[in-house]
Amino acid sequence: MxxxxxxxxxxxxxxxxxxxxxxxxxxxxIYAMGGMPHYFVIAMGVPGRCRAxxxxxxxxxxxxxxxxxxxxxxxxxxxSSRSGLVLSGTLIxxxxxxxxxxxxxxxxxxxxxxxxxxxxxxxxxxxRGKRRVTSFSTLxxxxxxxxxxxxxxxxxxxxxxxxxxxxxxxxxxxxxxxxLCDESRVGATIIKDRxxxxxxxxxxxxxxxxxxxxFALRGGEDYLLLFTSPSRRYPGAYAxxxxxxxxxxxxxxxxxxxxxxxxxxEHFRTSGRGTAxx
Amino acid sequence: MxxxxxxxxxxxxxxxxxxxxxxxxxxxxIYAMGGMPHYFVIAMGVPGRCRAxxxxxxxxxxxxxxxxxxxxxxxxxxxSSRSGLVLSGTLIxxxxxxxxxxxxxxxxxxxxxxxxxxxxxxxxxxxRGKRRVTSFSTLxxxxxxxxxxxxxxxxxxxxxxxxxxxxxxxxxxxxxxxxLCDESRVGATIIKDRxxxxxxxxxxxxxxxxxxxxFALRGGEDYLLLFTSPSRRYPGAYAxxxxxxxxxxxxxxxxxxxxxxxxxxEHFRTSGRGTAxx
Numbered sequence: 001m002x003x004x005x006x007x008x009x010x011x012x013x014x015x016x017x018x019x020x021x022x023x024x025x026x027x028x029x030i031y032a033m034g035g036m037p038h039y040f041v042i043a044m045g046v047p048g049r050c051r052a053x054x055x056x057x058x059x060x061x062x063x064x065x066x067x068x069x070x071x072x073x074x075x076x077x078x079x080s081s082r083s084g085l086v087l088s089g090t091l092i093x094x095x096x097x098x099x100x101x102x103x104x105x106x107x108x109x110x111x112x113x114x115x116x117x118x119x120x121x122x123x124x125x126x127x128r129g130k131r132r133v134t135s136f137s138t139l140x141x142x143x144x145x146x147x148x149x150x151x152x153x154x155x156x157x158x159x160x161x162x163x164x165x166x167x168x169x170x171x172x173x174x175x176x177x178x179x180l181c182d183e184s185r186v187g188a189t190i191i192k193d194r195x196x197x198x199x200x201x202x203x204x205x206x207x208x209x210x211x212x213x214x215f216a217l218r219g220g221e222d223y224l225l226l227f228t229s230p231s232r233r234y235p236g237a238y239a240x241x242x243x244x245x246x247x248x249x250x251x252x253x254x255x256x257x258x259x260x261x262x263x264x265x266e267h268f269r270t271s272g273r274g275t276a277x278x
Numbered sequence: 279m280x281x282x283x284x285x286x287x288x289x290x291x292x293x294x295x296x297x298x299x300x301x302x303x304x305x306x307x308i309y310a311m312g313g314m315p316h317y318f319v320i321a322m323g324v325p326g327r328c329r330a331x332x333x334x335x336x337x338x339x340x341x342x343x344x345x346x347x348x349x350x351x352x353x354x355x356x357x358s359s360r361s362g363l364v365l366s367g368t369l370i371x372x373x374x375x376x377x378x379x380x381x382x383x384x385x386x387x388x389x390x391x392x393x394x395x396x397x398x399x400x401x402x403x404x405x406r407g408k409r410r411v412t413s414f415s416t417l418x419x420x421x422x423x424x425x426x427x428x429x430x431x432x433x434x435x436x437x438x439x440x441x442x443x444x445x446x447x448x449x450x451x452x453x454x455x456x457x458l459c460d461e462s463r464v465g466a467t468i469i470k471d472r473x474x475x476x477x478x479x480x481x482x483x484x485x486x487x488x489x490x491x492x493f494a495l496r497g498g499e500d501y502l503l504l505f506t507s508p509s510r511r512y513p514g515a516y517a518x519x520x521x522x523x524x525x526x527x528x529x530x531x532x533x534x535x536x537x538x539x540x541x542x543x544e545h546f547r548t549s550g551r552g553t554a555x556x
Contacts, residue, residue: 001321005360043279043366082283083361088321090368 004084012126014134015054017150018087019061025170026091027069028154028223032168035095036156039074040066043088045081097160099227104165104184108228108243113157113236115198116173117212120219122149124208142204154223158236166227172220178248178262180226187244190260192252194240217250217260282362290404292412293332295428296365297339303448304369305347306432306501310446313373314434317352318344321366323359375438377505382443382462386506386521391433391514393476394451395490398497400427402486420482432501436514444505450496454504456526456540462506465522468538470530472518495528495538 002008002025008018023040030037042062046055066073071091122145126133129146133139136147157163167180173195181188197212205212227234228243249257280286280303286296301318308315320340324333344351349369400423404411407424411417414425435441443462447454451473459466475490483490505512506521527535 001323001355001357001364001366003323003357003359003364006323006358041368043368045279045281045284045364077279079279079281080284081281086279086281086323086364086366088279088364088366090319090321092370 001089002087004086010085012132013150014061014132015057016061016064019058019063020065020151022087022089023062023065023069023071023091024152024154024223025221026089027071028152028168028170030091030093030095031154031156032099032166032225033095034097034099034157034160034163034166035093037069037071037091037093039092040071041074041090041092042076043086044076044078045086046078047081047083047085050085099160099163099166101165101167101180101183102185104180104186104188104228104243105230106186106243106245108164108230109232109234109239110177110188110190110241110243111225111227111229111234111237112169112173112196112240113155113225113227113238114222115196115201116169116217116222116224117201117215117219118145118148118198119152119221119223120149120172120215121201121204121208121212122146123219123221124210124215125204126150128208142200142207145198145200145204149221152221152223154225157225157227162229162231164228164230166225169222169224169226170220172218173222173226174217174260175220175262176226178260180228181243181248184228184243187246187248188241189244189247189249189251189257190241192250194238196238196240279367280365282364288363290410291428292339292410293335294339294342297336297341298343298429300365300367301340301343301347301349301369302430302432302501303499304367305349306430306446306448308369308371308373309432309434310377310444310503311371311373312375312377312435312438312441312444313371315347315349315369315371317370318349319352319368319370320354321364322354322356323364324356325359325361325363328363377438377441377444379443379445379458379461380463382458382464382466382506382521383508384464384521384523386442386508387510387512387517388455388466388468388519388521389503389505389507389512389515390447390451390474390518391435391503391505391516392500393474393479394447394495394500394502395479395493395497396423396426396476397430397499397501398427398450398493399479399482399486399490400424401497401499402488402493403482404428406486420478420485423476423478423482427499430499430501432503435503435505440507440509442506442508444503447500447502447504448498450498451500451504452495452538453498453540456538458504458506459521459526462521465524465526466519467522467525467527467529467535468519470528472516474516474518 027037169176305315445454445458
């Protein structure tokens with residue numbers, strides 16, 4: 001369910017972008033279970049101020065993204081809303097092998113399927129610009145990340161062989177890893193230096209005077225896959241840590257080990273040096 | 279999709295009643311296609327003012343109605359809403375033979391599976407009472423109709439043999455019959471005297487100083503089945519008219535034939551005598 005003012009801001013995105021994102025975030029949830037999406041049902045609450053051209057553009061965005069992912073729009077409901085635009089979708093998919101959040105085992109490697117933080121940095125740049133971006137071809141340098149925020153393109157894993165647990169990164173790496181650890185009743189240690197940062201994220205973080213790892217660890221809406229496997233390598237994904245018996249830690253380049261929670265890890269840092277644990 | 283302030287008013291219904299109705303209106307849509315419901319997915323946007331006890335009661339209402347109809351709750355999404363309560367559901371069912379709105383043929387009889395208008399009269403009585411009804415066992419006489427409005431109980435047809443088209447009456451008999459005629463590209467003639475009126479509706483209409491046929495023809499939310507068949511009879515349903523080549527008419531007890539539209543038929547009545555057609 002996507003609610004205007006809670007999940008999206010139409011002053012920062014076009015209806016077509018919203019439509020595409022609506023499909024993408026749902027497909028991401030199915031990919032995260034090792035499934036493929038097939039059928040989409042849409043319910044829409046439309047405020048009186050919305051013009052037909054707006055709804056047309058929204059549907060074109062939905063239809064284009066659905067076609068790219070081989071998803072059929074099979075039905076839905078439209079009604080009037082007295083507050084903002086309300087979108088609710090149900091995506092039906094299938095899987096041969098269903099992967100859940102609960103199968104991670106101590107000793108498994110922890111993988112991520114792309115560079116986290118890009119979407120959150122893109123959002124920060126978009127907000128700084130204070131207006132919608134209607135053509136992605138004009139974006140260059142770190143502003144390319146705006147596309148990653150507005151039009152996330154989740155990609156399924158090619159092989160599920162050996163994958164013991166999986167989740168998509170919608171809320172942020174630390175939050176989503178915490179969900180995975182909760183469900184699997186395990187701990188995890190992230191090797192900070194192994195987290196892949198895109199060049200655009202590094203540049204954006206400099207421009208925004210922020211730590212790029214803040215975006216990478218806590219930024220949401222990347223829709224990457226975070227998964228575990230007994231293998232040390234997974235083609236096309238990055239090994240960023242290990243599943244352990246218990247405890248949730250980030251180890252930095254100097255070997256310092258700090259605990260993290262779903263709320264973040266910076267909370268534990270005191271007077272710039274960090275609360276060393278172990 | 280059910281939106282607070284558009285589709286329901288929490289000053290007139292309990293959360294448990296809302297939950298039950300949420301399931302019922304969706305099941306009705308599946309029955310109307312000759313299917314049986316199986317799996318329900320719920321998305322809920324919850325305003326900050328909602329207490330946990332409210333959500334519990336809502337879910338208990340959903341769960342009880344779902345269990346009665348053999349429906350499994352299989353998933354969903356919960357998020358915060360900055361305006362009213364938002365409920366969106368997707369009900370997945372299956373059918374051996376799918377009945378649509380488009381198969382009615384001239385010469386078919388038109389059937390309805392129960393007494394229309396009860397829900398709308400129940401709503402009128404509920405509004406007159408200006409407060410919620412928490413126990414149905416205290417309702418007597420025409421006020422029994424309040425239960426029909428708050429807790430509609432759609433029932434599937436036992437046999438689909440011979441049924442050529444079907445729709446459920448959610449918007450009102452004339453509107454829903456108009457949808458069926460539009461989709462089937464046919465006309466229809468309703469024999470007014472054959473429309474079954476419940477005793478409670480007749481009494482309620484007297485109390486409310488309204489024409490009971492106003493409720494029966496234009497009142498919504500009965501969730502009965504309106505269907506067509508070449509047979510003259512259908513066990514447990516009422517034959518209320520005929521499908522014709524074209525034209526949409528109501529014939530009254532004196533043989534007067536008046537056209538109707540989705541908007542109603544009273545619009546055509548002038549100076550108390552009616553605009554006779556034919």
